[in-house]
Amino acid sequence: MFRRAADALLDLVLPPRCPSCREIVVEDRRFCSACWQQLSFLTDPCCAICGLPFDVEMAAAAQCGACADTPPPYRRARAAFRYEGAVVPVLLGFKHAARTHLALLMAEQMLRLMPATEADQLLVPIPLDTRRLRQRGYNQAGLLALALARLSGIPMALSAMQRVKPTHSTAGLGRAARFRAAKGAFRADRTRVEGRRVVLVDDVMTTGATVNSAAAILVRSGAASVDVVTFARALPTDRKEFITAAE
Template identity: 40%
Template sequence: MLAGIWHNLVDYLLPPVCGSCGEAVQGNQGVCADCWGQLTFLGDPCCQCCGYPFELSPGKDALCGDCQGRPKAFDCCRAALSYDAYSKDMIIGYKHADRTHLTAVFAQWMSGAGRELWSSVDVLVPVPLHPRRLLARRYNQSALLAKALARQHGKAFAPDLLLRRKNTVSQGQLSSNGRWRNVAGAFDANPARKVGLEGQNILLIDDVYTTGATLDACSKVLRKAGAGSVRALVLARVLREG
């Protein structure tokens, strides 16, 4: 009862606002009705590997052109949203502007997007930040999402299973090929946490999928360390034109 009173008082003094436009919203809705209508949620049919959406279903095991040309080290990836003009500011604000109150609603969306994955997951692992970047930002948005999803589905959460050894430049500044070169060798498995990893089914959690380079680099490290399978779940993904 006291917790309920406290939350009501906080909502009265600091009303929750839409993560996109800043208008007041009810409870933990995250976005207002107008902004909700502008978001593009993703689902089937899609590439069996990376989850890129297809307009028409080409078959159950179909792969997109990118996955055919550059096979990925992860088994599959699914995304909740399209990363576009309507979701971009909301996600950037979550990453860089302390809008961590959006964790609950983002995790809810991701949970639905990954509904086919939960039965075969043992442990959730967030894509790590380099310690310098973590110190500057104060939190890892991927870890917040992974923790919320692990609690929601009763799964193990391993925030330090992966380490980021290289303080790479931001992927947003780079070309597609540059992104792959940038993260090559950037990650390593934590020696203190590798015991018990053998045969485990890992679900990698990240915020945005652009080329798949980061998830691929993390997956290679996890497979080398003995993971049984590596799947991925992201909040949003960039959709190519054409």
């Protein structure tokens, strides 16, 4: 009861706001209706492996050209939203403006993408390099993994991976160059990931270079499988907006 009273009091002081446009809304962690209508939920049809949306209806097991050419080291990657419209301010605020309270709302949207319950599941966030972590003060993927751990009950290993190559800006680089830049970027702690079914967590996926590199090292370190869950997915046509968010 005390908690409810405290919540009510807080609502008076800080009314809930739309996470995208910051308009006052009735309920906490809800988009306003204008922003809600602008959200592009990523659903089927999509590539069975990387989740790339298809324009036309395809067989459930259909893969995109890139995945058919070079199968990724992960089983399946899924993102809640396309990185455009009302999603952009949410991601930028979360990542660059310390609006860390958005983690819970974002994780709630990611929860439906989680792989089915299996034994030995482990949530692992994509790590930042130390310099970037010191600058930002938090790892946005770590906050999402923490919120997902709370919502799903799956344990999280915050430091099961380290980034050994600093994150340089890859904005403006082509797909092949991004894959080269991400190669060897991570190290995984075998004692933590061996035999585990890892759910790799990140805020946004673009070409997939980062999650590919991270998943490859997890598999090499003995992970039984890797699935990827992100809040947003930037498609080639969203590239202009992505340039800012990638940093």
